Amino acid sequence: MAQLLQPETGTTDPRILRSRRMLMDALAILLIKKEFEDISVQEIADEATLNRATFYLHYPDKNALLQAMTGVRFRDLIERRAITFTDCHGALRSIALGVCDYLAESTGCPTQLARMPPQISIIPVVEDMFKEGLALHGTAPGVDAALMATTAAWAVFGAARRWFQTPNRIPAEEMAAKIEIMVSPVLFGASQ
Amino acid sequence: MAQLLQPETGTTDPRILRSRRMLMDALAILLIKKEFEDISVQEIADEATLNRATFYLHYPDKNALLQAMTGVRFRDLIERRAITFTDCHGALRSIALGVCDYLAESTGCPTQLARMPPQISIIPVVEDMFKEGLALHGTAPGVDAALMATTAAWAVFGAARRWFQTPNRIPAEEMAAKIEIMVSPVLFGASQ
DNA sequence: TTTATGAATCGACAGATGTTTATTACTAAT
DNA sequence: ATTAGTAATAAACATCTGTCGATTCATAAA
Numbered sequence: 001m002a003q004l005l006q007p008e009t010g011t012t013d014p015r016i017l018r019s020r021r022m023l024m025d026a027l028a029i030l031l032i033k034k035e036f037e038d039i040s041v042q043e044i045a046d047e048a049t050l051n052r053a054t055f056y057l058h059y060p061d062k063n064a065l066l067q068a069m070t071g072v073r074f075r076d077l078i079e080r081r082a083i084t085f086t087d088c089h090g091a092l093r094s095i096a097l098g099v100c101d102y103l104a105e106s107t108g109c110p111t112q113l114a115r116m117p118p119q120i121s122i123i124p125v126v127e128d129m130f131k132e133g134l135a136l137h138g139t140a141p142g143v144d145a146a147l148m149a150t151t152a153a154w155a156v157f158g159a160a161r162r163w164f165q166t167p168n169r170i171p172a173e174e175m176a177a178k179i180e181i182m183v184s185p186v187l188f189g190a191s192q
Numbered sequence: 193m194a195q196l197l198q199p200e201t202g203t204t205d206p207r208i209l210r211s212r213r214m215l216m217d218a219l220a221i222l223l224i225k226k227e228f229e230d231i232s233v234q235e236i237a238d239e240a241t242l243n244r245a246t247f248y249l250h251y252p253d254k255n256a257l258l259q260a261m262t263g264v265r266f267r268d269l270i271e272r273r274a275i276t277f278t279d280c281h282g283a284l285r286s287i288a289l290g291v292c293d294y295l296a297e298s299t300g301c302p303t304q305l306a307r308m309p310p311q312i313s314i315i316p317v318v319e320d321m322f323k324e325g326l327a328l329h330g331t332a333p334g335v336d337a338a339l340m341a342t343t344a345a346w347a348v349f350g351a352a353r354r355w356f357q358t359p360n361r362i363p364a365e366e367m368a369a370k371i372e373i374m375v376s377p378v379l380f381g382a383s384q
Numbered sequence: 385t386t387t388a389t390g391a392a393t394c395g396a397c398a399g400a401t402g403t404t405t406a407t408t409a410c411t412a413a414t
Numbered sequence: 415a416t417t418a419g420t421a422a423t424a425a426a427c428a429t430c431t432g433t434c435g436a437t438t439c440a441t442a443a444a
Contacts, residue, residue, distance in 0.1 A: 015410070015421050040400060051423050056402065123350070144370070151351040151374050158315070158346025162339060178336070182343050185377035207391055207440070232430060243393050248432065 020058055022048040024069040027062075036066060067121040074102050074122045078129070091133055092184055095126060096156050097176035103164040104172065119161065127153040130187065137188075152186045159183070212250055214240040216261040219254075228258065259313040266294050266314040270321070283325055284376055287318060288348050289368035295356040296364065311353065319345040322379065329380075344378045351375070 026047035045052040059065040130149035139145045163175045218239035237244040251257040322341035355367045
């Protein structure tokens, strides 16, 4: 406990990269069959054909692994769509759509609020994207761009999560449009 | 596992209420001394002078207890301030201030995103308050009041959480004002 | 007051967690 | 090719988890 996770990057040793990739893949496979809470570290290690002690060499617990995996996969999904920041509102809608899609295809769908470390780990990723966009946009001085990015990221996630939990969902594209309308004032000001 | 938490209300048996209160108090006391993750169910039961099996009679795990405790305490804090919904913007600022204060005086301050079931459990409470306020306000037809409430609640929480994690914080009142400016368009529309 | 209900206790259980120590095996240098 | 560094393995550990069955005790009713 209280042990820090070594950064996902900064390593060239192929053994480390291989182990982490195998652990993430193993978790992804297990999540298809059963709930995250019902998966033990032993099972993950077995599925990855690694020793259990090796797991703890890389992640302090299974939550850390899940968070790392979620971050990697969401970044992949976003990068695959190659969002451009030429149009700010379009970028916001694209990101919102990405979050909706990610939640929809995300393995494991916890109804309980307490059990959502998996999904929630995409918030910092979204936050970084907003910050990057605001930097290009060139915000007025005095307004806290980082704060706006944080607030918008949480707002988008909360809205997308609600959509995801709704039984008869509207299409993700439609939801993304709604999110854009609600959240754009947070990022771009009440005007416009 | 997969066992549902019996609702916090709906019981009149004084034994049940007493046990749950003692468990919450015990957890609150232990959280002063150590991290949530380092507290075992046995310790909680000991501090509450209850048997460990009694704990599992009321909560499926310690996360559920923490969430219940958080909800109760936040509601208390808000009710103590007796927020009126006569002025919508004022109500939003008051709620934002309540969330900031709650986080600040909240026991346990997890830096890790994965470890925040404790604090996050106030989001549904805030959401309900927004919904109640919007119902009084009388929203235009076609707009989804519940969705706006959810989005705003997550936005407020995310902003307040960021403020709470900042080393040299500005006063909570000042932060609440910033939050109001950012989030009010989500609830009341971009106009105004 | 007696009684039926069910809350609380106790002991025990298999399995999981996170850590440690010692050993082996691989990698990236010289 | 040798070697220093370190990742991976293995076995063992104390502790924690969630559950169970049997028993005792408190409460609200008759």
